[in-house]
Amino acid sequence: MTGLPERVTAAVLIIGDEILSGRTQDTNLRDIAKYLGVHGVDLAEARTVPDVHEEIIAALDALRARYDYVVTTGGIGPTHDDITADAVAAAFGVELYEHPDIIAMMTTRWGSELNAARRRMARVPVGGELVKNPVQGPPGFTIGNVFVLAGVPQIMRGMLEDVGPRLKGGAVTVSRTVRVEGSGEGAIAAPLEAVAKAHPAMSLGSYPFFGADGYGANLVLRGRDPDELAATVEELMAALRADGVQNVREVAVST
Amino acid sequence: MTGLPERVTAAVLIIGDEILSGRTQDTNLRDIAKYLGVHGVDLAEARTVPDVHEEIIAALDALRARYDYVVTTGGIGPTHDDITADAVAAAFGVELYEHPDIIAMMTTRWGSELNAARRRMARVPVGGELVKNPVQGPPGFTIGNVFVLAGVPQIMRGMLEDVGPRLKGGAVTVSRTVRVEGSGEGAIAAPLEAVAKAHPAMSLGSYPFFGADGYGANLVLRGRDPDELAATVEELMAALRADGVQNVREVAVST
Numbered sequence: 001m002t003g004l005p006e007r008v009t010a011a012v013l014i015i016g017d018e019i020l021s022g023r024t025q026d027t028n029l030r031d032i033a034k035y036l037g038v039h040g041v042d043l044a045e046a047r048t049v050p051d052v053h054e055e056i057i058a059a060l061d062a063l064r065a066r067y068d069y070v071v072t073t074g075g076i077g078p079t080h081d082d083i084t085a086d087a088v089a090a091a092f093g094v095e096l097y098e099h100p101d102i103i104a105m106m107t108t109r110w111g112s113e114l115n116a117a118r119r120r121m122a123r124v125p126v127g128g129e130l131v132k133n134p135v136q137g138p139p140g141f142t143i144g145n146v147f148v149l150a151g152v153p154q155i156m157r158g159m160l161e162d163v164g165p166r167l168k169g170g171a172v173t174v175s176r177t178v179r180v181e182g183s184g185e186g187a188i189a190a191p192l193e194a195v196a197k198a199h200p201a202m203s204l205g206s207y208p209f210f211g212a213d214g215y216g217a218n219l220v221l222r223g224r225d226p227d228e229l230a231a232t233v234e235e236l237m238a239a240l241r242a243d244g245v246q247n248v249r250e251v252a253v254s255t
Numbered sequence: 256m257t258g259l260p261e262r263v264t265a266a267v268l269i270i271g272d273e274i275l276s277g278r279t280q281d282t283n284l285r286d287i288a289k290y291l292g293v294h295g296v297d298l299a300e301a302r303t304v305p306d307v308h309e310e311i312i313a314a315l316d317a318l319r320a321r322y323d324y325v326v327t328t329g330g331i332g333p334t335h336d337d338i339t340a341d342a343v344a345a346a347f348g349v350e351l352y353e354h355p356d357i358i359a360m361m362t363t364r365w366g367s368e369l370n371a372a373r374r375r376m377a378r379v380p381v382g383g384e385l386v387k388n389p390v391q392g393p394p395g396f397t398i399g400n401v402f403v404l405a406g407v408p409q410i411m412r413g414m415l416e417d418v419g420p421r422l423k424g425g426a427v428t429v430s431r432t433v434r435v436e437g438s439g440e441g442a443i444a445a446p447l448e449a450v451a452k453a454h455p456a457m458s459l460g461s462y463p464f465f466g467a468d469g470y471g472a473n474l475v476l477r478g479r480d481p482d483e484l485a486a487t488v489e490e491l492m493a494a495l496r497a498d499g500v501q502n503v504r505e506v507a508v509s510t
Contacts, residue, residue: 079448
């Protein structure tokens, strides 16, 4: 592992009653996880909290102290329940101010319709920097190790593109998948564990599936050293076949 | 609000590297949130942690101390990365033992193929009770205020049916939705906030949408008192229309 940087970590903080009520299916966590992975940053934890000032602050403080980066989604719109900027500023002990660049953009867009609600979205904590929004509406912002993004998935994904260049990532974790069809996890656990123990730097996970098309498990191998990962894949397939497990094959390579 | 029980709360703890790597899209959070809501239990927080013993224990201890119930998903299969039972037992300071009912079920199912990996799934903390699995495989379990369910969505949903009868819920939160088309959130924030302030017991959230079919916002009103909720819906629609907002209508009633 010589020369590979240490692990760089991040947490996601999802802010919004609509996720906790079950009204909205979150998809931002997965998008952020994949995006960070490509940039050599491991998502290490995620939390979802309601639109409550103290809850946002408590979660943000816990996460930003522990991980290299925190990405928040949600709560930066113009309505009364959009309180993320207030909570982030409070967590950092700074004030919010109306960013002149955002006010200028809004004035161009809204003219005399630039009301108090819309001006809420121009508020940025002192010391923060803007995160570009290439989709629609005002930008996000970043302060310290925290990136504050929109909750609407299309906008969140657009903002992420301005987060990547600011990340100082480690070695990218690569993932390979061995698929076993027609055997349950109980039949493959022993060879899987033996190979996992022989390669402590690699992460081996087993994800069972079953349905109309049959059953089996996807065995996902992840690690930062592509050579050791390749060797681990070979050893795992050999160990499974030696144990009598049939229909073993590698199915995909993805990050 | 006379006669309505106090708020009953729960947290969800999602356990699994596959969620944090972005490989798997979680859907269990939303299913559990909806299920709990019907039973008068508010989902107040959710956390996602990796398959790491200490991380699971720390999150479980934080959540079970704070909320009335905790529901965990994932990590109860037969492979080496399935360590949820171990972590739950450690959090409660008890041992795991092989539950005779599960061993009996497994012996019927597997006979001489009942290997060590499969027996891992028969382990339950001392003092725990089984949670029925009507779908496939061994049951989940409950100990204290914690319910330990499978991660595979079909199985998780099946197990939930045996959780509901054990919940002591409060008044059910009811939700109604007012949809505004062709106006952005900036145009509706002021009347929305005024109505929200007049009804502090009701929760009013604004969820913007935009796409090929147009743009607007869904205004979701939630509360435990159906009469006040109905009055709030009427007041909100009147306030929006009085402010010149067009295309305002109620679109759905759901819990």
